[in-house]
Each structure stands twice: as structure tokens, then as C-alpha cells.
Amino acid sequence: MTTQRPWLAQYPAGVPHQIDVDEFASIPAVLEQSIRQFGDRPAFTSMGKALTYAQVDELSRQFAAYLLGELKLKKGDRVAIMMPNCLQYPIATFGILRAGLTVVNVNPMYTARELRHQMVDSGASVILVLDNFARTVQEVLADTALRHVVTTGLGDMLGFPKGAIVNFVLRNVKKMVPDYDIPSAVRFRDALALGSKHELPDVSITHEDIAFLQYTGGTTGVAKGAMLTHRNLVANMQQASAWIGTNVKLGQEVIVTALPLYHIFALTANGLVFMKYGAKNILITNPRDMPGFVKELKREPFTAITGVNTLFNGLLNTPGFDEIDFSKLHLTLGGGMAVQRAVAERWKKATGVTLVEAYGLTETSPAACINPMDLADYNGAIGLPVPSTDVCVKDEDGNQLPVGEVGELCVKGPQVMKGYWNRPEETAAAIDADGWLHTGDMAKMDEKGFFYIVDRKKDMILVSGFNVYPNEIEDVVAMMPGVLEVAAVGVPDDKSGEAVKLVIVRKDPALTVEQVKAHARENLTGYKQPKFVEFRDELPKTNVGKILRRALRDEAA
Structure with a gap:
């Protein structure tokens, strides 16, 4: 059955039906364009300290050269990152990708059991970890293929004296750094210094190379690694930027990144899409500290923010939120879970900006559907399929259902993962013979091509x-x-x-x-x-x- 595409007629003006996946060969190719265009602009800020695009270029090169020159890693080797949002994060991520290696994102709150599973499953040989979580790494080292540990303090990239004060307070006042003993560990700053002594070789990175092993499905039993290739992520960057591009100003955006970058939503939407536009990413290390988060939001006017329903709800219920300057805000994107009407309506009232709901999965890098950016009010839909994407609703027997009927949401497009790492049976169960990814979400489509999630199949x-x-x-x-x-x-x-x-x-x-x-x-x-x-x-x-x-x-x- 050919897929009807009623949604194309609803596309906002200026949004193409198809994207050019071949414009960029890899994520580093996109980064390098941004470095050329926006070198002296701030790229990432954390706790008041900013790194420009040129500095991200230099530091990520040093980290890449350390991994290849000092540790002698080979193309395709896996490197794990276990830290919250801080300046080390983008440096390491872009460094790993520029070296032709694969990033394994790790939730820093993981227990030893969860970390052990992920390290054994991914076969990662290197891990970069924040001091606060290094004891967990110490506990699993003997059971994994990890050969190298790089450690860092939250203040390490903040400069003197601020960085030293932050590290001292975390360790000695707040007691947030449990003692650990990993004799062979190298400090992140020392790794950068060692990397600066090596030339970064020209690494050939293709569309089919795996950029991220992004673990998912922890709530459905054992976490599986979704293989996201450079093509998957470049495609999703192109899709999302085509969608929002009509009202984004090059080199002028300031986006609040409160969701962790180790989560696919913030990683792609904030870390990659907005990097393409030369935006400044404000990294929030601990969004659970709502009063601290609100204080951070008062520092400077921002133009965009992404989040999940609970984050927006938390902000709306925090004293001082109504004193934030929303005059520059034009984009609020909600995803990761259903946005509730009550929260969306309060957000619009408080900020003057519609909370636009989007839908995605780790397996789709993540964006599959997004509501039009010029949406006047919350509409309860997850939106329209993004360019170059087909979406349909299927019954238990795999038949496509007509408008209005509820079935399983299925997605097809260049952003759909290569499969699950070392799990051919699970890959075959998720992606059918015709290339449709079965999402496990129950949904319906209206006559205009808007999709509505009814719920998780298993919920x-x-x-x-x-x-x-x-x-x-x-x-x-x-x-x-x-x-x-x-x-x-x-x-x-x-x-x-x-x-x-x-x-x-x-x-x-x-x-x-x-x-x-x-x-x-x-x-x-x-x-x-x-x-x-x-x-x-x-x-x-x-x-x-x-x-x-x-x-x-x-x-x-």
C-alpha cells in the first residue's frame, strides 16, 4: 500500500518536503562549517563561563588527538561519557566523533549494575567520568573491557579561581564526591595537554559509520544500544533545522539546555541542530534545583528552550519564574513524554509563547513528528511528520489503518537507526521487512495528517x-x-x-x-x-x- 501524505499540505511556508541528506558527510562536517561561520561566537556556556566555537574546535581536536595519538584507539572503537551538562561534554563528544570513534552516552546516575551492563554490552574501552560518579566506575572496572579512565571535576573548565572554588565546595562542603581509587586514571586537562602534542590525522568518516550507541528501553527490561549512524543524525539535523529554520536567526540564538545531553532529545535538538545555526547553548548542570535553574534563566534573555512536561511544570511552579525576561523567546519545544494541556496553557499564559509538542524516539535520532512552529495554541497533537519521513498507523497484522483509527505508530525515514547493537532478533522485531520502525506507541491520524498519541502500547x-x-x-x-x-x-x-x-x-x-x-x-x-x-x-x-x-x-x- 502506498502511503498517502496528507500532512504535506499542512507544512508551514518555506518548509521543504524533502531534505538533502548528502549535504554533509558526517557530524564533524557540520561542526566544521559552524566553526568557520561563527568562530568567535560563544557556543556553550556553563556556570557563567563561555567557550567560543573556535575554542570548541581547538579543545575537541586535542581530545581527538589524545584518543588516537596517545591511546592508539582505532576507528569504530567505543568511548563512554558519564557526566551531566558541563563544558567537558561537548568537547569530548565532538572530539570522539572527529576521531572517527563512537560515543556511548551513560546516565551518570546509573548504579554499578546498570553501568556494568552498558559497558559490557558496548565493549567500550575508554570512559570519561565526572569525579562525583567515579566510584561507580571503580566498582565495575574489573568486569569490563575498559582500559582507560579519564576523570574530571565539574569546575575543571571554568578557569581560575572559579573552577577551583567549585571543585573545593563540591568535594569538601557539599560532600558530593565520594572517594575513589583508580590509580591509572588520567585527568581531562592532562589528556587535552597530551593531545595538543599530536597532530590530528585526517580521519575518513562516512554516513554509515556509527556515531552514537544510544542506550534505550531501560523501562522495558534490559537497555539496548541503538546504533545511530552519522547519516541518521545528519538527516535528523537537516529535518529539524528545515522545520524551525524559517524563524531562526543565524548566529543570534540562545538556547537553554536543561535536559541532559546524554539524552537523545537534547543531544540532537540543542547540541547539534542549534550548533548548525551558531547558537549559544546555556548548559544547565542540575535542572532539578529549580530555584537555581530560575536564577540562571534570569541571567540573560534566551530565544529557545526545550524540555519535557515535568520540567515546564516545575518551572511554572517555582517562585521567581514570573520575573524572567521572555521578550526574546520565540521557540519552546516539548518532547520526551506527552505534554499536558494544563501545562501548555499555563506556559503560553506565562511566556506568551506556544509550547509546541514534538515526538521522537531514541531509534529515530529522535525527531519523527513536530507541530508547526507558527501554531497559535496547544492542539494535543504530536504534529506532522518531518521532511523525508513517512508515518502510518498499523493494526496487529501489519495493515495500514485509515484516518481516525487507533493502531501502532510506525515510522520510516533516513533518521531511523541502523538497528540494535549485537541484537539482530530485537532489530528484526522493531524494524519490519518494509523498513517501518514499530514504535510501541498507540496513535491515530486525522484527515489533515496530524498524528495523536493515544498512549504507550504497554501502558x-x-x-x-x-x-x-x-x-x-x-x-x-x-x-x-x-x-x-x-x-x-x-x-x-x-x-x-x-x-x-x-x-x-x-x-x-x-x-x-x-x-x-x-x-x-x-x-x-x-x-x-x-x-x-x-x-x-x-x-x-x-x-x-x-x-x-x-x-x-x-x-x-
């Missing part, structure tokens, strides 16, 4: 044979002024098979179970109403703030 609740989608319940309950955060999950029930349970973090301590149930009765049909309501101080979340429904389901079961 769906089955009440007496009726499908209940947690997103819908959460949206309704989140509208209550007394609710800060809410998660809906299915729990076993003798009568109906499953029943709806709500877990709520209150904004108003006086909120009662009966008030919540009354609100649900007014807004939801019988089988969708919560049978159980529980109040808690916090909800379990992933490193980027996605609510872990699975953890709540497991507890209930």
Missing part, C-alpha cells in the same frame, strides 16, 4: 475489555488546581480485570480523594474513572523527568 489499561489510555486520565486530573503531578496506572481487579489507580503529588495539601473522584466523574465516562487514589510526596521518574508508570504498576501488582 494501556484494560477495564472490562475497554481500552483506557493513562494520558487522557492524567490530562483531565492535571487540570485540577490542587494537583502538581499525576500518574495513572492499571492495577489488578477481580471484577474488571484491571482498574484505574491515580498517584498524585498535591499542590494543595487540602485536596481530598473525594474531590479528585468527583472531578473525574464530571469529565470521564464510567470505566475510565479511578477506583483508587493515592497521594505521595513525589513520583518515580527517569533521569530526564519522565514519570515511570511501570514502577508504580509493579508496586501495585
Whole structure:
């Protein structure tokens, strides 16, 4: 069946139907263009210290030369990075890629068990780790192929005296750096100094080379490494920049990067797409410190911000948020989880800018659908397929479904991963014979080609044979002024098979179970109403703030 593309008629003016994947041979080719165009402009700032594009060029070259000249790594070797957003991050990432090596992004909050799995699975031979997390690395070293450890302090790239003060406070005052003992470890600054003694050879990098092993699916059991090639990421950069390019000003954008760069959303959207435009990336090291985050946002007017629903919700509920200067802000992009209407409407009211929802997956590098940037108001859709991308909805037998029917969302395009690292069976289960990636999300398409996520396939609740989608319940309950955060999950029930349970973090301590149930009765049909309501101080979340429904389901079961 040929795919109809009703969405093309809805494309904003100036957005092409196709992108040129061959304009750049690799991610370093895009970086090098930005260095030529924007050399003296700030590229990344952290804690008030800025690095220009020219400095990123020089420092990432030094790191690349260290990896090849000192450590004698060979093309395709894997190098792991285990740190939050800080200046070392882009230096290392671009250095690894320029050396023709593969980046393995690691969540720094990982336990030894999780880190061990990822290092053994990826076969990484080098890891760069922030001092705060080095003890975890020490615990797994003996069980992995890691031969080299590079360590760094959060203040190491901030200059004197600031850097020394930051490192001293973290270690001695806040006690945030557990003792570790890795005798062979090299300091990041020493690695750069050693790299500066070597010439960086001309490394041939092609579209098919793997740029990132991006681990995903931790919530569905064992984390798998999605093989994202230079072609995948260059394609997604081209797709996203074609989409937003009509209202982005070259060399003038300032983007807030609060989601961690080790997560695919911030990595591509902020780290790569905005680099192409010569933007300044404001790196937020600890977005969970909301008062500190708001203080950082007051430092200078910014033009763009990306985030997940919980991040925007957190900002809106932090004192001082209303004192931020939003006069230059023109782009707010939400992804990673469903954006709730209540949050989107409050964001628009507070900032004057629409919170535009996008949809993507680690496996699609990540952008697959984005709403038009000129969207007047939140519309509940994940948007239209980006250029050079086909999206459809399929039933259990793999047949494409017509407009309005709910089935599994499937994606095809140059941004779809090569497959899962060393897992041919799982790759075959995810990407069918016709090249469609099966996302595991339940969705529908309207007649204009806008797609709507109904829910995760595995999060769906089955009440007496009726499908209940947690997103819908959460949206309704989140509208209550007394609710800060809410998660809906299915729990076993003798009568109906499953029943709806709500877990709520209150904004108003006086909120009662009966008030919540009354609100649900007014807004939801019988089988969708919560049978159980529980109040808690916090909800379990992933490193980027996605609510872990699975953890709540497991507890209930």
C-alpha cells in the first residue's frame, strides 16, 4: 500500500518536503562549517563561563588527538561519557566523533549494575567520568573491557579561581564526591595537554559509520544500544533545522539546555541542530534545583528552550519564574513524554509563547513528528511528520489503518537507526521487512495528517475489555488546581480485570480523594474513572523527568 501524505499540505511556508541528506558527510562536517561561520561566537556556556566555537574546535581536536595519538584507539572503537551538562561534554563528544570513534552516552546516575551492563554490552574501552560518579566506575572496572579512565571535576573548565572554588565546595562542603581509587586514571586537562602534542590525522568518516550507541528501553527490561549512524543524525539535523529554520536567526540564538545531553532529545535538538545555526547553548548542570535553574534563566534573555512536561511544570511552579525576561523567546519545544494541556496553557499564559509538542524516539535520532512552529495554541497533537519521513498507523497484522483509527505508530525515514547493537532478533522485531520502525506507541491520524498519541502500547489499561489510555486520565486530573503531578496506572481487579489507580503529588495539601473522584466523574465516562487514589510526596521518574508508570504498576501488582 502506498502511503498517502496528507500532512504535506499542512507544512508551514518555506518548509521543504524533502531534505538533502548528502549535504554533509558526517557530524564533524557540520561542526566544521559552524566553526568557520561563527568562530568567535560563544557556543556553550556553563556556570557563567563561555567557550567560543573556535575554542570548541581547538579543545575537541586535542581530545581527538589524545584518543588516537596517545591511546592508539582505532576507528569504530567505543568511548563512554558519564557526566551531566558541563563544558567537558561537548568537547569530548565532538572530539570522539572527529576521531572517527563512537560515543556511548551513560546516565551518570546509573548504579554499578546498570553501568556494568552498558559497558559490557558496548565493549567500550575508554570512559570519561565526572569525579562525583567515579566510584561507580571503580566498582565495575574489573568486569569490563575498559582500559582507560579519564576523570574530571565539574569546575575543571571554568578557569581560575572559579573552577577551583567549585571543585573545593563540591568535594569538601557539599560532600558530593565520594572517594575513589583508580590509580591509572588520567585527568581531562592532562589528556587535552597530551593531545595538543599530536597532530590530528585526517580521519575518513562516512554516513554509515556509527556515531552514537544510544542506550534505550531501560523501562522495558534490559537497555539496548541503538546504533545511530552519522547519516541518521545528519538527516535528523537537516529535518529539524528545515522545520524551525524559517524563524531562526543565524548566529543570534540562545538556547537553554536543561535536559541532559546524554539524552537523545537534547543531544540532537540543542547540541547539534542549534550548533548548525551558531547558537549559544546555556548548559544547565542540575535542572532539578529549580530555584537555581530560575536564577540562571534570569541571567540573560534566551530565544529557545526545550524540555519535557515535568520540567515546564516545575518551572511554572517555582517562585521567581514570573520575573524572567521572555521578550526574546520565540521557540519552546516539548518532547520526551506527552505534554499536558494544563501545562501548555499555563506556559503560553506565562511566556506568551506556544509550547509546541514534538515526538521522537531514541531509534529515530529522535525527531519523527513536530507541530508547526507558527501554531497559535496547544492542539494535543504530536504534529506532522518531518521532511523525508513517512508515518502510518498499523493494526496487529501489519495493515495500514485509515484516518481516525487507533493502531501502532510506525515510522520510516533516513533518521531511523541502523538497528540494535549485537541484537539482530530485537532489530528484526522493531524494524519490519518494509523498513517501518514499530514504535510501541498507540496513535491515530486525522484527515489533515496530524498524528495523536493515544498512549504507550504497554501502558494501556484494560477495564472490562475497554481500552483506557493513562494520558487522557492524567490530562483531565492535571487540570485540577490542587494537583502538581499525576500518574495513572492499571492495577489488578477481580471484577474488571484491571482498574484505574491515580498517584498524585498535591499542590494543595487540602485536596481530598473525594474531590479528585468527583472531578473525574464530571469529565470521564464510567470505566475510565479511578477506583483508587493515592497521594505521595513525589513520583518515580527517569533521569530526564519522565514519570515511570511501570514502577508504580509493579508496586501495585
